[in-house]
Amino acid sequence: MFQLEMAKFINFKSNIKHLPKRIILIRHGQSSANLDRNVYANTPDHKIPLTPHGIDQAREAGRKLLDLANNISDHGNPPNCSSNAYFYVSPYERAKSTLREIIRAFPRHRVVGVREECRLREKDYGCFQHKSESVDPMAGWDKIEEDCEKYGRFFYRFPNGESGADVYNSVSSFVETLWRDIDMKRLYNDPSSVELNVVIVSHEETILIFLMRWFHWSTEQFESLKGPKNCEIRVLELGSSGEYSLAVQHDDETMKEWGLSDEMIEDQNQRAIAKPREYVSNEKNPRYLNSFFDSIDTDDGSHQQDADQNN
Template identity: 55%
Template structure:
């Protein structure tokens, strides 16, 4: 059970990747259609409807919760808006507090119209350069996406703390659903959980219409390990240390710092003395 002092926090923040798009099916679509206008395929529409049913089961605790509500954020791209419309079929109007188009959770910009063969070479170069810092010609790097997602998170926290997303914060269980893109979701998690650039490089996109549930733990921290299995976290590229941290967060007190995870200290220093007395070059009086 979540402590009463955290009742104003959303119970879940759910990241949803859009359904299968024409671009996922055929990369040549980007040569004639602007990225933001790429539509879902019939399969993508079916995936979105199925995802809506699954998300409703999750936010209602499989029918055991009565006072749940959802608030949607959606990327302005055609494929994410279509995904939202299909997901919305699973919810009644009284369950939806609101929806907001949010440009900062849009897809990574790859430039304008894409030349298919040229993009293949560019993506091969990205693998050699590093996926986080490589900037597409006339487009963005993942680092650029990180910056705008960081701005979105600041706005999100203001909305949460000012109770802008609640109708009745004393009784409603709020669930935020963010319908976005693969890389944007990875960057969102990276920012939220303070993952390093090196850790980001090993992450994988969720599948089309796969969703990732950050659930509020008993101590006020969010964790992927409350809803998801260790196998799922491994499939997304989380290391054993990252998975251990997610498990710790499930019951940790909000604001605590998990010093047991190696990247907090060990990833940045070759060796740290256990105490001041044992530090090299220091002597007592």
Template identity: 50%
Template sequence: MNLGVTNITNNNNNNINNQTNQFQFAMHEKGGILPKRIIVVRHGESQGNSDPGAYTVTPDHKIPLTPQGVAQARLAGSKIRHVIASSPSSPDWRVFFYASPYTRTRSTLRELARSFSKKRVIGVREECRIREQDFGNFQVQERMNAIKETRQRFGRFFYRFPEGESAADVFDRVSSFLESLWRDIDMNRLNHNPSNDLNLIIVSHGLASRVFLMRWFRWTVEQFELLNNFGNSEFRVMQLGSGGEYSLAVHHTEEELLEWGLSPDMIADQKWRANGNKGPSNDQSPRDLEAFFDLLPDSDDEGVDTEEKQSL
């Protein structure tokens, strides 16, 4: 029974991958409809970041920003505007926001949005599927410390918090969000004028943001485990490359990617995405195949064993 559920889940994920790839290619062929950038931002410093004891008396979704977190969010808004406005763009660029419903992400959104005029913002949407990983309800600090130590030994992706979620659970809802995101673009629910560069800004949480990138770039669980968390109000810029693929390497340096935990293979893939030609058949590069099938022969003749040759 579990095997059947696993197969159904894998098939659904493959279908979403195929639909996303086909849609990206179709939109690129139409020209200029895809957002120029998708910028993923973690919230500013919260009371829970500065004092883990806050979770014992305040539900996670109500944890507010600290004064430092407010300042970080404002600075992030200024930096993001500089990224958008200082690069070659249409003069009438626009932004659209998606935000987690938690207090700290909504506050981060309000502060960073101060850097944009009403003319530049075409919309905002609260999105529950990019909320923080659920750790349970009120958190007893000593118990959570022990649980997090267990998670480190078990593995961050598959470990499920008691009465809460694993990163794998977050992956499933982020996948659903991505499917909706593409429909929003496809059906122009964002009310975007195609003559203007569009920038999507997603205000979320540390783990949800890493899972978003994992899902987008089809990183493996092993690669996910390498990633470092975002700092408070830190952001990643996924920018459309010359060949129609989104890449972190268009805006960010190799040194930054290394600092964030990307392996050399992951960085090489980002560089390819920055310049590679997009097409419906390049969903899996030779590098992906080698990661799974390092012992495959190069030709059919090499793969036929001695006994099989004798029977032919």
């Protein structure tokens, strides 16, 4: 029995050996449009630059990321193990400028790759693209925001733009590419001696939808989320379960401030501390399953009304 358990553990360790230690999400620094939304009327969204303060934010974020990358785990790594970074970045100028400032903090040999990724772009808020000399292009924005709040951020499609659901499709395609890059070991120089940090530099809504897609959160759970501030860092780190979790680097109070419910936080904590192969994913959790049923049949065939009022 002991030998069987050891064999399972060794197989588990070999399966996660080539996984990045962390997947780090960071929003771009402060842009000129973050200070004055009228900038959208005269500048294409993808060309909006960082402010001087945004540049400072990005440089500080680079120092924080390097400190994080230097925090090498000791689980089975050789003494000469180092921690490198591979970057994916949105093609928008404010995101690429943020990345350029972040990388200033890293020694060149620690950056193993950079890829511009169109699927990490900002959601298209196309309502700004039809300017008229006689009409203030921003005049209807307050009404649009009100409609979005009523309809729901995920499904509301901005005039001539995109909905959260549209972004979800793009992000889902990117996640598949990310997993393929990981499985093919395209992100490593030497997987045997290097811990890898995958860093994604993107935008507020795109980061939230990435988290939604990664953790299989529902549309209802998404609506409660609060986006990251400029250059805020959110870290998904491998837990003892072999799953990525926000709870390794962030405490419950922080996750609650981000809009995660108690159930979502519990799931993150289980991802962080569960034993290998004992983690029960969110969509298989009985409390989550029960929320889809007014009543369900128990194993003995009896009828459980209202799923015990969702526990």
